[in-house]
Amino acid sequence: MTRSVYVSGIDRGDGRQVVELGVMELLTRQVDRVGVFRPLVHDGPDRMFELLRARYRLSQDPGTVYGLAYHEAADLQAEKGSDELVSRLVERYLAVAREYEVVLVLGTDYAGTQLPDELAFNARLANEFGASLVAVVGGKDQSAESVRAETRNAYRAFEGLGCNILAMIANRVAPGDREEVARRLAARLPVPCYVVPDEPALSAPTVSQITQALGGTILLGDDSGLARDALDFVFGGAMLPSFLPALTPGCMVVTPGDRADLVIGALAAHAAGTPPIAGLLLTLDERPSPEVLTLAARLAPGTPVVSVPGNSFPTAAELFSLEGKLNAATPRKAETALGLFERYADTGDLLDRLAVARSERVTPMMFEHELLEQARADRRRVVLPEGTEERVLRAADVLIRRDVCDLTLLGDTERIRKKAADLGIDLSAAQLIDPAASELRQGFAERYAQLRAHRGATVELAYDVVSDVNYFGTLMVEEGLADGMVSGSVHSTAATIRPSFEIIKTKPDASIVSSVFFMCLADRVLVYGDCAVNPDPDAGQLADIAIQSAATAARFGVEPRIAMLSYSTGTSGSGADVDKVREATKLVREARPDLLIEGPVQYDAAVDPSVAATKLPGSEVAGRATVLIFPDLNTGNNTYKAVQRSAGAVAVGPVLQGLRKPVNDLSRGALVGDIVNTVAITAIQSQSPSRPPAPATAPQPPTPQEPAV
Structure with missing residues (x-):
């Protein structure tokens, strides 16, 4: 059983931080407590540990x-x-290993360490720690043959020193060489070898890093603008007509501060999206007039304008040395x-080789990791009708970077592009559609009129209806142009899901549309239903x-263990509300005898083993329920919010269920992470289940009606 994973390179500049981050992601999917150990450290802040601590909330x-x-060593x-x-x-490592289920070890960095034979030193530490090794070979600016040779030599060296090698990773390989290198190494090495291409955005400095390195002064710009990657540098000296064609997407414009024409021209090009730039760096310590800066701020809000004291030549020399x-x-x-790591490393195979025992506890982070992995495993397209909303765009940025699913964003496409440019977000991998101008509009109108003919809908009326982003998105799902839809960050629940009741409708075996929240507590995940849709369901519902x-x-x-909640447990209470829950429990048992269910039961008896032992001894559900069904919306909605706020639980949802195709509603207070999770859930819902749940066999309720929203 793996107790630690040692990530080691063989030289500088291999970009192994990508691998360290990727391995940490895999470990935190499996276990709750992951420790970090770096045998040797330079003076000053450790950027990688600070990133791991912030991202994975390490205590x-x-x-x-x-x-x-290093100097002590x-x-x-x-x-x-x-x-x-x-x-x-080893003594220091063991002190960490005693406290954590698994430890990620960050090997030495080959940067002025004064250690003889540093590869052998890392190999010995890995062996002494009892750690499995992931070895990284850098391929930046190397030929395919050179990468192959270095990777094979590194494998032989670590193997000869007795290391348990989990995988070899050739990193920062020229994209055009990646497939050939991967094919040739797979045939020559007895362990998995993953080949990761070079990604310019990772080595590109951010505007903030450039400002700090050059001692610049920020004249304009917000935090989002300063976080943009400078993918290229364009030096402005020519007149505006010659200068504008030289601009490239994501470039940092470097120009003397007295060239107001180039400043305004570059920002105007950015505002038009032709192309979006990272920002402007003004040299010679010259600053535009207040009038020019005011115009600049209005042209491209948030875009950084930074002043530096040096002239263009020494500034250029420093810029090209930054990474x-x-x-x-x-x-x-x-x-x-x-x-990048998840796209080019076989994470499933690597997890199997890691052989880390999965924790019994399921933390919110582990649940969220699993959502993204499941969504990525069978790629789907999700449509986001609120394409101009900042939180949606930021969520789209995360989903694209993590390669979770394909996205379609709806809205005025020019507004979407401009907003994305202002936020420094690259939407080139997403599909953008303006419902009002789309060639799909007429066909959607005819389809909607057909579906709603019984309500008197005409094509002329439908033509106006389908220009609404939620109706358009729902029709995309219905027509198979998208697999699911997520909306609601700026729309009401009614505006989000009413189109799905009219167009998509319920599954054949579902009487109503309902919802659940995944309540991620510190040590487990519970499912609460229904907390968002049905005010007062009857026993059948x-x-x-x-x-x-x-x-x-x-x-x-x-694993579903259902508790049908009420204000009394077992036979201790009576009344219409308790009788409804008792009858519902009976119907479930008749329809699905394979399901574990208990009801009526109080919340404490459902989740607390000690209370359950007194109130319902011998129950297979009481004290260990995972699916908690509330008798009405008032109880469910208030309970989930009370648990969320008081217990610090992460509430993922509402997740709609019962529709033929997935549509999910966001809270209007949804954070970026909430949107990412909901999109992942929607993608998973649209995937074909490996074992679909058995249909209900109980007598069916009356013909489904469109629920009131």
């Missing part, structure tokens, strides 16, 4: 992360020899890095909600 004391400083080795140095590092770094202040680079919720829970890896 580890930073003082326990490091073995020794050099002195100790010179005075007492290598054995004493290794012994000291972007992964750190806690560059979360978008981290998303890009993870997307409540039974349908329970069966749907059990299927949803199973689909997302939660």
Whole structure:
């Protein structure tokens, strides 16, 4: 059983931080407590540990992360020899290993370390720690043959030193060489070898990093603008007509500060999206007049304008020596890095080879990781009708960088592009559609009129209706142009899901549309239903909600044990409300005898084993329920919010169930992470389940009606 994973390179510049981040992502999917250990550290902040600590909410004391400083290690080795140095590092490592289920070890960085035979040193540490090794070979600016040779040689070297090699990773390989290198290495090495192409956005410095490195002064720009990657540098000296064609997407414009024409011209091009730029760097310590700066701020709000004291030549020399770094202040680079790792490394196979025992606890982070992995495993297209909303665009940025699913954004396409440019978001991988101008509009109008003919809809009326982004998006799902839809960050629940009741309708075995929330507590995930749609379901509807919720829970890896909640447990109470829950429980048992269910039961008896032992001894559900069905919307909605706020639970949802195709509603207070999770859930709902839940066999309720919203 793996207790630690050691990531080691063989030289500088291999970009192994991408691999370290990717391995950490895999480990945190499996276990709750992952420790980090870096045997040797330079003076100053450790950017990688700070990124891991921020991203994965590590509680580890930073003082326990490091073995020794490099200068301490050099002195100790010179005075007492290598054995004493290794012994000291093993002692420090074991102190971390005793506290955590698994440890990620970050190998030495080959940067002025004064260690003889650093590869052998890393190999020995990996062996002494009992760690499995992931070895990284850098391929930047190397030929395909050189990468292959170095990777094979590195494998032989680590194998010859007795290492347990999990995988070899050739990183920063020229994109055009990637497939050939991967094919040739697969035939020559007995362990998996993943080949990751070079990604310019990872090595591109952000505007903030450039400003800090050059001692610049920020004249204009917000945090989002300063986080943009400078993918290229364009030096402005020519007149405007010659200058504009030289601009490239994501470039940093470098020009003397007295060239107001180039400043305004570059920002105007950015505002028009032709092309979006990263920002402007003004040299010679010359600053535009207040009038020019005011115009600049209105042309491209948030776009950075930075002044530096040097002239263009020394500034250029410094710029070309800068390289972007992964750190806690560059979360978008981290998303890009993870997307790259997950796209080109076989993460499923690597997880199997890691052989880390999965924790019994399921933390919110583990659940969220699993959502993204499931969505990525069978790629789907999700339509987002609120394409001009900032939170939606930021969520789209994460989903694209992580390669989770295909996206369609609806709205005025020029507004979407301009907003994305202002936020520094690249939407080139997304489909943008303006419903009002789309060639699909006429066909959608005819389809909608056909579906609503019984309500008197005409094509002329439908033509106006389908220009609404939610109706248009729902029709895309109905017609198979998208697999699911997510909306609601700026629209009401009614505006979001009413089109689905009219167009998509319910599944044959569902009487109503209902919802669940995944409540991610500190140590487990519970499913709450219905907390968002049905105000006061009757017994038959409540039974349908329970069966749907059990299927949803199973689909997302939660073993369904259903508690039908009430204010009394077992036979202790009576009255119409309790009788409804009792009847619903009976209907579920008749329809699905394979499901574990208990009801009526109070919340404490449902989730607390000690209470259950007193109130319902011997129950297979009480005390360990995972699916909690509330008797009405008032109880469910208030309970989920109380648990969310009081217990610090992460509430993922509402997730709609019962529709033929997935449409999900966001809270208007949804955060970017909530939107990412909901899109992933929607993509998973549209995938073909490996084992579809058995249909209900109980007598069916009356013909479904369109629920009131």
